Amino acid sequence: MAVRNEHISAGPVTEALEAEIARALDVPYAVVTTSGSAALFLALQAVGVRRGDEVIVPDRTWIATAHAVLLAGAKVVLADVRSDIPTLDVERLKEKITPRTKAILPVHLNGRAVEMDKVHALAAEHGLRVVEDACQALFSRDSGCCLGTQSDAGCFSMSVTKLISTGQGGFAVTKDKAVYEQMTALRNHGVADYFADRWNQFGFNLKFTDLLASFGLVQLAKAAERVAVLQAIYEKYRNGLVGLRSVKLLPSRVAAGELPLYAEVLCTERERLVEFLAARDIQTRPVPPNLDISDYIENDGNYPNSRRFAEQGMYLPCGPGQPLENIDRVIEAVAQFAPREV
Numbered sequence: 001m002a003v004r005n006e007h008i009s010a011g012p013v014t015e016a017l018e019a020e021i022a023r024a025l026d027v028p029y030a031v032v033t034t035s036g037s038a039a040l041f042l043a044l045q046a047v048g049v050r051r052g053d054e055v056i057v058p059d060r061t062w063i064a065t066a067h068a069v070l071l072a073g074a075k076v077v078l079a080d081v082r083s084d085i086p087t088l089d090v091e092r093l094k095e096k097i098t099p100r101t102k103a104i105l106p107v108h109l110n111g112r113a114v115e116m117d118k119v120h121a122l123a124a125e126h127g128l129r130v131v132e133d134a135c136q137a138l139f140s141r142d143s144g145c146c147l148g149t150q151s152d153a154g155c156f157s158m159s160v161t162k163l164i165s166t167g168q169g170g171f172a173v174t175k176d177k178a179v180y181e182q183m184t185a186l187r188n189h190g191v192a193d194y195f196a197d198r199w200n201q202f203g204f205n206l207k208f209t210d211l212l213a214s215f216g217l218v219q220l221a222k223a224a225e226r227v228a229v230l231q232a233i234y235e236k237y238r239n240g241l242v243g244l245r246s247v248k249l250l251p252s253r254v255a256a257g258e259l260p261l262y263a264e265v266l267c268t269e270r271e272r273l274v275e276f277l278a279a280r281d282i283q284t285r286p287v288p289p290n291l292d293i294s295d296y297i298e299n300d301g302n303y304p305n306s307r308r309f310a311e312q313g314m315y316l317p318c319g320p321g322q323p324l325e326n327i328d329r330v331i332e333a334v335a336q337f338a339p340r341e342v
C-alpha cells in the first residue's frame with residue numbers, strides 16, 4: 001500500500017493505522033512511533049517529566065520502562081510489586097511519593113491490570129501524572145475498559161514478542177488533546193509540520209513509516225483471532241497445571257477480561273525444570289531479571305515480592321502461533337516433573 005502510494009515515510013497509511021488503533025481502543029487519539037520504548041519516552045515528555053523529576057516504576061517490568069524515564073532525564077524510583085501477582089503494590093507505591101515525584105508509571109505486566117482506580121486516587125491527591133505501560137497488555141481489559149486507556153497516556157509495543165508486530169514499532173494513546181499534540185510534535189523535532197518557521201521546543205525524529213504501518217493494519221485485523229488463541233492456551237494451562245506440587249501458573253483474571261500474553265509459572269526448582277523440559281525438546285526460559293539488580297538505577301534493596309517472582313518465574317511455550325496440541329505435550333511433561341499434590 002505504502003509503495004503504491006509513493007509515500008513510504010510517515011504519511012496516510014500511518015494516519016490510517018492511528019485511526020484504527022484509536023477506534024479499536026475507544027480513545028480519541030493514537031500516536032504511532034518507532035517502538036514501545038519510544039512511545040513511553042514521548043508520553044513522559046508530553047506530560048511534563050523533566051530533569052530532576054522522579055517517576056515511580058515497579059521493580060518487576062521489562063527494563064525499557066526504566067530506560068524511557070532515564071532518557072527523559074528523570075530519576076527512576078523503584079517500588080515493589082504485590083505478593084500474589086507481579087504488578088505494582090499500591091500500598092508500597094504510596095511510601096515512594098516525595099515532593100519531587102512527577103508521575104507514576106504502572107505496568108500491566110503480561111496483561112494483568114494494575115488497580116488503576118487506586119493509582120488515580122493517589123495521583124489526584126498528590127497532583128501527579130499517570131502514564132500506563134501497556135506494552136504487554138494490548139486488548140487486555142478490566143471492568144470493560146481496555147488497559148492503557150484510562151490515564152494521561154498509555155503505551156503499547158509492536159515488537160516481535162507482543163500481540164501484534166511490525167518488527168519494531170509502538171504507539172501511545174490518550175484522551176487528552178494537549179498530550180496528543182505534544183506527542184506528535186515531540187515525534188517531529190518539536191514542530192507540528194516540516195514547514196514550521198520557528199523551532200519551538202526540543203523534540204526528536206521518532207516518526208514511523210508507512211511501509212511498516214501497512215503491516216500494522218494487517219496485524220491489527222488479525223488481533224481478535226490471536227486473542228482467542230491466547231485465551232484457549234491459558235485455559236488449557238489453567239486446567240492442566242492445577243494442583244501441581246512445585247509448579248504454579250500465575251493467576252490472571254480472565255473472566256474480568258485480562259488477556260495473558262505469556263504463560264508464566266513459578267517453580268521452586270526452576271533451573272531443574274528448564275533442563276527437564278529442554279531434554280524433551282520443550283524450550284522455556286526464566287523471566288527477565290528485576291530492575292533493582294542494575295547498578296545504575298538507585299534502589300533501597302527492599303523488594304521481597306519482586307525478588308521471589310524473578311527467582312522462580314519462567315515462561316512456558318505459548319504465543320498465538322502455538323498449536324494447542326503442543327500445550328498438551330508441555331502440560332504432560334510438567335506434570336511428570338512435578339506430580340500432583342494429594
Ligand SMILES: *Cc1c(COP(=O)(O)O)cnc(C)c1O
Pocket residue numbers: 035036037038061062064065107109133135136156157158159169170
Ligand atoms: C516490550 C516492552 C516495552 C518496550 O517495547 P519495545 O517496542 O520493545 O520498545 C516496554 N515495556 C514493557 C513492559 C514491554 O514488555
